[in-house]
Amino acid sequence: MSWLHSSCMLYRYVPRATIMPSPTIHYRCDNLTSQVSRMHFFSILTGAAIFALTASAIPLEARQDELKPFEVTGMASSSPPGRPGSTPWRYIRASATDPNSYFLTEGTRNLTIPAGSQGINCEARWYRGESSHGRTWPCDYTENGHWALQVLPGTSDSDSDSASSVSVFKLRFIHAVEPGAPYANTRYEAEASFSAENIVGRCAPSGWCNYALSSAAKPLLAPAMKTL
Numbered sequence: 001m002s003w004l005h006s007s008c009m010l011y012r013y014v015p016r017a018t019i020m021p022s023p024t025i026h027y028r029c030d031n032l033t034s035q036v037s038r039m040h041f042f043s044i045l046t047g048a049a050i051f052a053l054t055a056s057a058i059p060l061e062a063r064q065d066e067l068k069p070f071e072v073t074g075m076a077s078s079s080p081p082g083r084p085g086s087t088p089w090r091y092i093r094a095s096a097t098d099p100n101s102y103f104l105t106e107g108t109r110n111l112t113i114p115a116g117s118q119g120i121n122c123e124a125r126w127y128r129g130e131s132s133h134g135r136t137w138p139c140d141y142t143e144n145g146h147w148a149l150q151v152l153p154g155t156s157d158s159d160s161d162s163a164s165s166v167s168v169f170k171l172r173f174i175h176a177v178e179p180g181a182p183y184a185n186t187r188y189e190a191e192a193s194f195s196a197e198n199i200v201g202r203c204a205p206s207g208w209c210n211y212a213l214s215s216a217a218k219p220l221l222a223p224a225m226k227t228l
Helices: 003-013 023-065
Strands: 070-079 091-100 103-106 109-113 117-127 145-153 169-177 186-194 197-203 211-215 220-222 224-226
Touching: 070 169, 070 186, 070 197, 091 169, 091 186, 117 145, 145 186, 186 220, 211 220
Parallel strands: none
Antiparallel strands: 070 091, 070 211, 070 220, 091 117, 103 109, 145 169, 169 186, 186 224, 197 211
């Protein structure tokens, strides 16, 4: 048992007729007790602050390192027959949603980009005889950045003109988060494959080919990654 505890017990339990508590002892006991209480309080406060900082950092890392996949909500593609007088344009049109929220910080300033940003009416449209690859196509306007679309070769495309295929291909959705100064720009990308497994449609005898994302495949999940 420490001196502090024994001194306090002496004052509290020894009968007054036998030993009168010394004012000096009384003051010293209370003073030490007060000091210990203050030390205990500050220890708890410091521990709580460290825990709060650690707890606030973990969810942020989880949000950035474990991105949810983008959700492709629609896709339609079309190829004309190529006969004289028909339109010369092929197109692939798609829309997607980013279910992730992004926390940006610059010095003492913080900004949260809410989840649910959408790339709407992203359309790749190319001329007859040209390739859809190696180009970037815009989507409708959105706040705090922009969306864009790229067309990539399909993994099992048997079409001899794979660069113009509207039935087997990949789409890369680009969500650029650009809220403006003083925050740095970031970019997130997601790729989705389209083939007979998740699209419906056909080529008519006239030569028109039209396809769309099947209802059963919606939303089509596209794994996302940070690229900038």
